[in-house]
Amino acid sequence: MMKYFLPLGGFILLCALLFFGLGNDPKKVPSPFIGKPAPAFELPRLYADGETLSPADMQGKVWLLNVWASWCVSCRAEHAVITKLIGDTGIDIVGLNYKDTDDEAKRWLTQFGNPYYAIAVDAEGRTGIDWGVYGVPETFVIDKKGTIRLKHIGPVTVDDLKTELIPLIETLRGESA
Amino acid sequence: MIPEIGHYALILAFVLSVIQGVVPLLGNATGADRVMAVARSAIRAQWLMMAVAFGVLTYAFIANDFSVRYVAANSNTALPLIYRISAVWGAHEGSLLLWAFILTSWALAVSHFSRRIPDRVVARVLSIMGLVGAGFMSFMLFTSNPFARQFPVPAEGRSLNPLLQDPGLAIHPPMLYMGYVGFSVAFAFAIAAMAGGKLDAAWARWARPWTNIAWVFLTFGIALGSWWAYYELGWGGWWFWDPVENASLMPWLVGTALIHSLAVTEKRGAFKAWTLLLAVFAFSLSLLGTFLVRSGVLTSVHAFASDPGRGMFILFFLIAVVGSSLTLFAWRAPKLRSTGRFELTSRETGLLINNVILVVMCVTVLLGTLFPLITEALAMGKYSVGPPFFNAVMVPLSVPLFIVMGFGLLLRWKRDTAQRLMKQSALVLIASLLIAVILPLVWAPSFEPLMALGLLMASWVALTALMWVLRQGKSPFKQPLANWGAMIAHVGMAMTITGITLVSVFNSEKDIRLEPGQSYELAGYEFRFDGVDTVQGPNYVAQRGSIFALLDGREVAEMHPEKRNYGPGQMPMTEAGIDAGLFRDLFVALGEDLGDGAWSLRVYHKPFLRWIWLGAILMGVGGLMAALDKRYRKLAARDALQLNAQVQQA
Amino acid sequence: MTPARKRRLTMVVLLVAGVGLAAALMAKAFQENMNLYYEPHQVTAGEAPVDHDFRLGGMVVDGSVRREEGSLTVQFDLTDYTDTVTVNYTGILPDLFREGQGIITRGRLNQSGSFIADEVLAKHDENYMPPEVAESLKKAGKLPDGEAQ
Numbered sequence: 001m002m003k004y005f006l007p008l009g010g011f012i013l014l015c016a017l018l019f020f021g022l023g024n025d026p027k028k029v030p031s032p033f034i035g036k037p038a039p040a041f042e043l044p045r046l047y048a049d050g051e052t053l054s055p056a057d058m059q060g061k062v063w064l065l066n067v068w069a070s071w072c073v074s075c076r077a078e079h080a081v082i083t084k085l086i087g088d089t090g091i092d093i094v095g096l097n098y099k100d101t102d103d104e105a106k107r108w109l110t111q112f113g114n115p116y117y118a119i120a121v122d123a124e125g126r127t128g129i130d131w132g133v134y135g136v137p138e139t140f141v142i143d144k145k146g147t148i149r150l151k152h153i154g155p156v157t158v159d160d161l162k163t164e165l166i167p168l169i170e171t172l173r174g175e176s177a
Numbered sequence: 178m179i180p181e182i183g184h185y186a187l188i189l190a191f192v193l194s195v196i197q198g199v200v201p202l203l204g205n206a207t208g209a210d211r212v213m214a215v216a217r218s219a220i221r222a223q224w225l226m227m228a229v230a231f232g233v234l235t236y237a238f239i240a241n242d243f244s245v246r247y248v249a250a251n252s253n254t255a256l257p258l259i260y261r262i263s264a265v266w267g268a269h270e271g272s273l274l275l276w277a278f279i280l281t282s283w284a285l286a287v288s289h290f291s292r293r294i295p296d297r298v299v300a301r302v303l304s305i306m307g308l309v310g311a312g313f314m315s316f317m318l319f320t321s322n323p324f325a326r327q328f329p330v331p332a333e334g335r336s337l338n339p340l341l342q343d344p345g346l347a348i349h350p351p352m353l354y355m356g357y358v359g360f361s362v363a364f365a366f367a368i369a370a371m372a373g374g375k376l377d378a379a380w381a382r383w384a385r386p387w388t389n390i391a392w393v394f395l396t397f398g399i400a401l402g403s404w405w406a407y408y409e410l411g412w413g414g415w416w417f418w419d420p421v422e423n424a425s426l427m428p429w430l431v432g433t434a435l436i437h438s439l440a441v442t443e444k445r446g447a448f449k450a451w452t453l454l455l456a457v458f459a460f461s462l463s464l465l466g467t468f469l470v471r472s473g474v475l476t477s478v479h480a481f482a483s484d485p486g487r488g489m490f491i492l493f494f495l496i497a498v499v500g501s502s503l504t505l506f507a508w509r510a511p512k513l514r515s516t517g518r519f520e521l522t523s524r525e526t527g528l529l530i531n532n533v534i535l536v537v538m539c540v541t542v543l544l545g546t547l548f549p550l551i552t553e554a555l556a557m558g559k560y561s562v563g564p565p566f567f568n569a570v571m572v573p574l575s576v577p578l579f580i581v582m583g584f585g586l587l588l589r590w591k592r593d594t595a596q597r598l599m600k601q602s603a604l605v606l607i608a609s610l611l612i613a614v615i616l617p618l619v620w621a622p623s624f625e626p627l628m629a630l631g632l633l634m635a636s637w638v639a640l641t642a643l644m645w646v647l648r649q650g651k652s653p654f655k656q657p658l659a660n661w662g663a664m665i666a667h668v669g670m671a672m673t674i675t676g677i678t679l680v681s682v683f684n685s686e687k688d689i690r691l692e693p694g695q696s697y698e699l700a701g702y703e704f705r706f707d708g709v710d711t712v713q714g715p716n717y718v719a720q721r722g723s724i725f726a727l728l729d730g731r732e733v734a735e736m737h738p739e740k741r742n743y744g745p746g747q748m749p750m751t752e753a754g755i756d757a758g759l760f761r762d763l764f765v766a767l768g769e770d771l772g773d774g775a776w777s778l779r780v781y782h783k784p785f786l787r788w789i790w791l792g793a794i795l796m797g798v799g800g801l802m803a804a805l806d807k808r809y810r811k812l813a814a815r816d817a818l819q820l821n822a823q824v825q826q827a
Numbered sequence: 828m829t830p831a832r833k834r835r836l837t838m839v840v841l842l843v844a845g846v847g848l849a850a851a852l853m854a855k856a857f858q859e860n861m862n863l864y865y866e867p868h869q870v871t872a873g874e875a876p877v878d879h880d881f882r883l884g885g886m887v888v889d890g891s892v893r894r895e896e897g898s899l900t901v902q903f904d905l906t907d908y909t910d911t912v913t914v915n916y917t918g919i920l921p922d923l924f925r926e927g928q929g930i931i932t933r934g935r936l937n938q939s940g941s942f943i944a945d946e947v948l949a950k951h952d953e954n955y956m957p958p959e960v961a962e963s964l965k966k967a968g969k970l971p972d973g974e975a976q
Contacts, residue, residue, distance in 0.1 A: 004510040007454060008503040011461075014547075015496055018468065021550045022488045071744075076331045077246070111332055126889070129927050521834050533842060537849045544853065548861070560861040561882070563933075569856035574849060688918040690899050740922075749922045768899075768919035777899050777919050 033148045038065075038140070039130040043120035046097060046105060053094065053120045055146060062172045063117070064093040065140040067128065069100040070108035072136040078155035083115040085161055089169055092117035098136050099125045141168055144177040180245050183233030184324040187274075190226035190281070191314040193219050197284075197307030201300035213300035217288045220303055223310070224285040227278045234274060234323055235265050244330040247271060247323045253334035255716035256342070263347030269471060269487070270323035272350060276467070277313045279351070279358045280306065287362055287387070293814045294383055301369035302362075309361055312494045320487050339717070339743045339750045345405035353398030353425055357463035359391020360432060363439075364460035367453045368502055371509045379816045381443040381452060388439060388456075389804035392432045393797045399425050400793035408753055413686060413764050413781045415789060418567045423546045424466030427539050431459045434535040436800075437528050445517035445590060447525055450510040451532070457506060461499040462539070468495055469546070520592040527585030534578045541570045579634040579674065582667065583641035605644055609636040621683070631678025635671040642667035662802030669795025676788030685782045688768065692775040696727075700782035702763060703727040708774055709767070717741040717750075722776065724754060724765045738767045738778075762786045862933060868910040870936070877936050880945075883912065884931040892926060905932070905942075916944040 033039075038055045045051045066082060068075040086093060095116040097105045102121065122128055131140065132151075141150040150168055152160065197219035204212025234247075238261045243249040251271070252264045266275040284306040291299050317323065363384045370380035402425065407415045416422065435455040442452040468491040519525040544551070545562050552560040587601045613633035617624050642664045646653050649660065685700045693708035707723040719739040726734040736754030743750065756763040761784045768777030864882045865875045875881055885905035892903040900917045903926075914932055924930060924947060934944035 004450070004507040007457075008500070008507055011499055011503055015492065015500075017547060017550055017554055018492055018495075020554045022492060071335055076249070076329065077327045080329060112329060124927070126927060129886075518831075521837055526838070529838075530841075530845075533845065534849075537846060541849075541853055548857070552861075560863055562857065562860050563862065566856050566860035569860060570849075570853050573852055577845075688899050690897065751922055766919070771894070779919050 033132050033140075033151060036148055038142050038146050038148050039127075041120070041122075041127040041130065043096075043122055043127060046095075046102060046119040046121050048118075053118050055142070058092070058094065058142065059146055060144055060177050061092065062144055062169055063142050064091060065096055065131070065142065066093050066116070067096045067098050067131075067133050067136050067138045069098045069136050070104040071100065075137045075155070076112070078137050079112050079115070081156050081158055081161065083113065084158070085156070085165060086115050088161070089166060091169055095119040096127065096131075096133075097121050097123075098128050098133065099123065139165075141165065141172070143172045144175060179233055180237055180242065180324045180326060183230045183237070184322065186226045186229040186233065187314065187318065187322075187324070190223050190230060190277075191311060191318060193223040193226060194281075194307045194310040194314055197223060198304050198311050199307075201304040201307075205297055205300055205304075210296060213296055216300045216303040216307070219307070220281065220284050220288050223307075224281045227281045230324075231265075231274060231278045234271060235262060237324075238262060238265055241334070243332070243334050244326050244328070245323075246325045246327040249327065249331050249334040251335070253716075257715055259344070259347065260342045264341070266350050267341045270317065270321045272354075273313065273317050273321060274323050275351060276354050276358060277310060277317065279354050280310050280313065280361060283358055283362055283387075284310070287365075291383070293810075298366075298369060298373070298380075298383070301373060302365040305365040305368050306361055309365075309498065312498070316487075316490050316494065320490055339741065343405065343409055345401055345409070349398060349401040349405055352394055352401055356391050356393075356395025356398050356432075357425075357428060357466065359387065359394055360428060360435075360456075360460040360463050362387035362391065363435065363456045364502070367456035368505065371453060371505050374509070374512075376449060376453075376509070376513055378443050378446050378449075381439045382812055382816060384456065385436070385439050385443060386804040386806075388432070388436050388459075389800050392429070392436055393800040393804070395425070395429050395432060396793055396797045396800065399429055400790045400797075404790055407786075408755055410751075413753070413766070413779065413783070415680075415786065418545070418564045420546050421470050423542045424462075424469045427542050428459050428462040428466060430535050430539040430542070431455055431462055434532040434539075435459050438532055441517075441525055441528050445519065445525060447515045447517035447519060448529065448532075449513045449515050450506075451529075453506060453510065453513075455532075455536075457499070457502045458536075461495070461502070464491075464495050464498060468492060517591070519590070522588065522593045522595055522598065524585055524588040524590050524593070527581050527588050530581050531578055531585060534574055534581070538571060538574050538578075541574070542567065545570075576630070576634065579638050579670075582670070583637045586641050586645040586663075586667070601644075601648070602641070605637065605640045608640055609633050612636040625682050628678055628682045631674055631682070635674040635678070638674065639668045639671035642671075657806050657808055659803040659806035659808060662799040662804075662806070664799070665802065666796045666799025669792045669797075669799060671792070672788050672795060673792030676785045676790075676792060679785035680783050680789070683784045686779065688777060688779050690771060690775055690777050692773065697778075697780065699780055701728065702733075702782060703730075704763075704765065704778075704780050706776070706778065709770070709776060712739075714741065717743045719752070720767065720770070722754070722765070722767050722778070724778070724780075726756060726763050734763055736763065736765045738765045740767045757787060759787055760785060864931075866909075867905055867907045867912040870912045870942070871910040875936060880933060880935050882931055882933050883914070883942055883944075884929070885912070886929050887924070887926050889926045905930070913941040914944050915941055916947055918947075920947055 040055060042052050042054045045053050064085075066078075068078070082093060085091060093116055095118070097119055100121075100123065102123075105119075105121075120127070125133075137155055139152040139156055140148050141152075143149050149172060150164070152164070156165065197216055200219070201213050201216040204210070204215065234245075236242075237245045237248050238252050239258065241248070241252070241254050241261075247268070247270045251268050252261050256264065264271070266272045284303055287306070288299065288303055291302075366380045366384040366387075370376050399422075402422065403415050406417065406422075407413070435452070435458075438448050438452040438455050441448045468488065471487055471491060517525070545566050548566075549561045583605070584598065584602065587605075588598060610633065613629045613636065616632055617628050621628060646656060646660055646664045649656055683700075687697065687699055689697050691697060691704075691706040693706060696703050696705040698704070703726070705725045705727060707725065709720050709722045712719050712721045719741040721737055721739045724736045724738070725732055726736065734756035736756055738754035739752040741750040741752055751766055754765040761782060764781035764783060766779045768779060771777055862880055862882050863876075864884060867883070867885050869875055870883065875883075883905060885907045888904040888906050888911060892901060894901050898917070899919070900915065901920060902913060902915050904911045904913055906912075914934075915937075916932070916934075931948045932942065932944035933946040933948070934942055937943050
């Protein structure tokens, strides 16, 4: 009798809907920032009172912007990987200290070490908004012309270094300014 | 080292659950008793392993072992001990561990308390629960391992979401999960019965007490969640029709239908296919609830962490479990013959009508919850429906539900007459009408039709239940515990109806701006604002307001709402100031500092609010009494004897 | 018809009628209570309804929050980085309402084209962005994807 298949049919419809809902995930869409110039900012530097940092200071070289905070747990896992990346490639990484307090950030860096080239303080998270930061950590690769070439969401892993970041950094270094 | 022990225990538990899932089925197929007996040993070992895993994670939280990523992400040294323990199930990985631990605990309980049920049935039931457990454990091991380590080890953890640092929420998830997972027992019995092909009323009898207990936990869990949302979210509401709340309401609605339908199948041999279907649905909706909360498909105030990858896993798990169950149902159900014939005027009809209404309510909640997804899938745009939708459908549906709830109890099984029913109910009906008309005239400031309707329904439901216990022929004190349980549960429902009606009709609220020393009058109470000062909590700093409520110039309540700041990376929290009472709640929440000592405040007067939760407590107590009735054990023993005798003859 | 069949038929008719009634009730409730989501540029383009509630989402513009002296009325601008709509709200804003935050409001347009909100929603999570807002900002080439740490 067909009527006994009705519940199954309804369930299949429901699953199709839920499957659609999962596929509808906004995370899978690539960032609109790729290929665009890095948004400008002028932020105070941690450990250097009175000095500021802006993307223009980094013009002419390949660099990374790593968004982190002392309250972010995944950043701890990422910290060792970031340090390794600098050791392997000698790349300059600017840390964007996001929605944090200077004291907490310094304590964190004293504990784990400070691998960064420089740290820009974005206490209010305004710059984060300009850069499309939605969560911490996030990492951007910027080329010699100041264009964003890659955005990595979530902690960078050792695998990411091998498959994604190191090859890209080497290609970008080969490009002319 | 210790976290690895937990991880290994979890892996072992997974292996044991696969054994528990597969081996007894092989034994069943070959009829080998020894092989089937594996189920009972496997579940004991598995429970032990899960207890070790759960204990290890709890220990990691107590000992502040931040090398475990889950601990570091959800706890810190400043967190009070009680919240470090409740933080174990405060987020995704740990709540799954709790889910699986509770599942093995239910399975252990089934194996322990089912000595009178034939071994082959128990073997099948445990095997099904083992397979469900294996699914959940593999989910944990492959996508969300709670014991994953991180190096370097952070000195301090991130802390638990401040919303979750609350005693109500410490016990809300375990209660809810006890209910969700408890429906797996009824589910397993139903599947076992379908798979075995022996579809008499015996399975319903065995499953009934388990289903009742699961329903009790779910009732308490939902009530706790509602209470928590009321005092913790600071919005003064007790139900928001939020997707996560709906996810717990849906299994409750179907579960309520199920406990009544099981009674008909067990006592009268009717509704056989329907009861099987409800048993499958109740547990499927529990799984669906987990999916909705964990996958991030729907956004909600309660969904704290979400991950589509995990969502995909749960979806496939859902398809495997529910899809195969419904296929089995479609295959077996046509062979079912209901043995219990009944007339149109009979208790069976009443229960059937209410079953249908409850299921329609559940479908309404499901459609409303998934509406944003549906409209988007049909490319209609981004629509959503809010509480007005749910209220517009649920309120009219509940009126016939409550009417039939009363008649159903007064009707006789199998055959009754309209005349007898009228004679039985006339007195109750008149009494209810009198209450519904006189009480609003005497007590309320104005006559509200909605209030009269609510009171009519409440007194009808309560009085019919009382009448039913008194008119059973026997002295009310010699009646079985189950009858008393049903009566108390129905009276509890009446209390909840009263609470919902009165708080909806007479709730008053106001957002106001007050300077220190200023007052505002609401619902007869004068709220005097005495300013705000700063206080230091264990792991937060709070702005703490002082508000005094005066009735006829006399001080009756003192309230201290707070605005807490838990430090960087954490959101601020509003802690309401509440003066609770049996007949009214006063509620004050701090808004923001408007300068010069003035603050914006939200004040509420909520009459009879507590009745909503008191009613839920009564429902739970009633359900518990019904589950503990000796009758089940006697009849289960009789069934088992019959079945064993049949086996020996054959 | 035998009595048994007659009974069965009555039952089926009753059930079908009841469920049909419930379905009609649901359809009516859906029709009356669905709120469509609009973005600020759709409002300025006149696409949003004038006499019906809808939801409006966007980012709260930096420095746009103005509080009326001595009352609870707040005014702020919502933007999708294409266009901006002014929102009026009387009452207490949620804990997480702040400038630069993605929020959703529910309410309707008044005669002068500004939005009167009955409800302002900001989620209880520091890193949260309502998905509708996230998507419309993405379309405007501004923001976001990613996950909360």
